Amino acid sequence: MTKDKKSTLPAEVFSDMEKQKLVATVQYDVLVERGRQNNKWGWQRHAHGDWLMILTEEVGEVAEAMQQAKGWGKDTDADNLYEELIHVAAVASAIAEQVLEEKEKEIFYKRGSRRNETRRSRRHDYYIGLQNRQKRKLF
Numbered sequence: 229m230t231k232d233k234k235s236t237l238p239a240e241v242f243s244d245m246e247k248q249k250l251v252a253t254v255q256y257d258v259l260v261e262r263g264r265q266n267n268k269w270g271w272q273r274h275a276h277g278d279w280l281m282i283l284t285e286e287v288g289e290v291a292e293a294m295q296q297a298k299g300w301g302k303d304t305d306a307d308n309l310y311e312e313l314i315h316v317a318a319v320a321s322a323i324a325e326q327v328l329e330e331k332e333k334e335i336f337y338k339r340g341s342r343r344n345e346t347r348r349s350r351r352h353d354y355y356i357g358l359q360n361r362q363k364r365k366l367f
Contacts, residue, residue, distance in 0.1 A: 279319075279323045290312045294309060
């Protein structure tokens with residue numbers, strides 16, 4: 229077995245502060261990419277299956293960038309592995325945003341329909357009460 233030219237460093241090499249900085253940098257880059265995507269495409273909402281196709285295409289670009297780093301595979305413009313991983317994370321973030329939005333709307337509408345049912349039942353009870361009073365007046 230041969231080692232790659234670029235070997236990974238063990239996690240112990242980085243202090244806790246440096247690890248936090250790495251996490252913050254990646255999260256910031258994902259947020260910037262989300263902003264770029266929104267500016268380019270607008271606020272997107274897709275069927276979950278369509279999102280999966282978009283995400284898979286981005287993952288494919290990650291694979292192409294990994295192949296380029298190894299020196300094999302087809303010619304591609306996906307040569308920056310970090311950038312492609314940020315794209316994947318940003319698309320996954322967009323999907324998560326939509327799922328959360330759908331969940332919140334579902335909760336909102338369920339609450340609203342309960343209120344409406346309560347209002348409907350109160351109105352119903354009121355009208356039934358009116359009908360009963362009117363009947364009593366007739367007799």
